[in-house]
Every structure is written in C-alpha cells, then in structure tokens.
Amino acid sequence: MNVVLFGATGMIGQGVLRECVLDPDVKQILSIVRTPSGQQNAKLRELIHADFLNYSPIEAELTDFDACFFCLGVTSAGMSEAQYTQITHDFALAAATTLARLNPSMTFIYVSGSGTDGTERGRSMWARVKGRTENDILKLPFKAAYMFRPGFIQPLHGVVSKTKLYRVFYTVLTPILPTIRRLFPRQILTTEQVGRAMLRITKHGFPRPVLESVDIASLSI
DSSP, X not given: OEEEEEOTTSHHHHHHHHHHHHOTTOOEEEEEESSOOOOOOTTEEEEEOSOTTOOGGGGGGSOXXXXXXXXXXXXXXXXXXXXXXXXXXXXXXXXXXXXXXHOTTOEEEEEOOTTOOTTSOSXXXXXXXXXXXXXXXHTSOOSEEEEEEOOEEEOOTTOOOSSHHHHHHHHHHGGGHHHHHHHSTTTEEEHHXXXXXXXXXXXXXXXXXXXXXXXXXXXXX
C-alpha cells in the first residue's frame, strides 16, 4: 500500500505516520509538507511544497497511491471565517481534487471533528466549514472517502501537539487520562487508535462515510 500523508507534523499526523511506518502492508509514505520535519524512515519520503492551493507543479509525484490521510488542520480560535475556510476547506479540496483525478482507485480519509455540521447551516463557524469540507470531498470520484470525526484525542508514543495551549492542556490531564479512558473507552481516542483505524478502513472499508469516535474506536481494536 502506498500512502500520501498531509499534516505529518501535527499531533494527529504524527500518530498516523507512526502507524503507517509500523504497518507491514504500507510500502511507501509520501509526506507533503511546507518545511522539513526532520523525521526519517526507509518508507518515508518528504515532499516540500509551499502552495497548498496548487499542486500542478508536483502532479508527477502524486500518482500510484492507494490512500490519502489528510490530517492537516488548525484551530479556528482568533480566525475569521474567510481565513479558516481557506486553510480548512480550500487546502483540503485542492489536494483531494488533484488526487481524485490522478488516483481514482484511492481511498481518501479526512480528519474532521466531533460536532461537525453536515447541514452547513448551524451557528458554529468551524462546524459549518468542516461540514462543507466533508460534503465537497464526498462528491469527488474516489473509490471511497471517509470523514473521521474524533473528539478528544490523547497523544501517545512521544507525539506532541504543535499548539502551546493544547500541550499545556494535555500535560494537566495526563495523570487522570487513564481513569477517564476507562470510564469512556469509546469517546476518548489515542493517536495510535486513529492511525490504526485509518489503515484498517483503507484495507477493509466501512459501511458509512462518516465515522464518529465510537466508530473509530471499534476499528482500532
């Protein structure tokens, strides 16, 4: 299996990359980044690309892939709807549209979020934008596309969030997370679970295109 990965330097992307490296079925990982991450592995090739709205200069590098795990994302805090839409919707659609054309047999997995508004009409700006992104990706001619809507995600195996506030949040919660996970085993996921679920769904599919936390947890067992 050959995989394209976006967002490998973020918390979820780091976890997904780790699981791809560990999975013997994954032969090649192409990580598309703006700046080098410093990560190295025999399976991994980083492609430096600055313009996430235009992939025409690197199209020759984007063929013969079986899956794309799109983990790129930002918090909407302090952002206008236009700014958030460009990073959340436009970046994802530019990549997905290009990959669907070049790899029609590809499975595309987009990391959305719990509470995403699939109607695109709710009051929450981020939820509307995420919902629009999901809907537009599902219209593309992939073999299959899945929207992951995780809620709380615990970083494992040295994975660290790039957002300072989140790092502080996770540090404070770390002592009690095992207890919380025992109480809500299918609501609190780990980066390991998300990565394993992506790989499993790529190999075996899933009956619904939108997966909530409980669905993701069931796939990572």
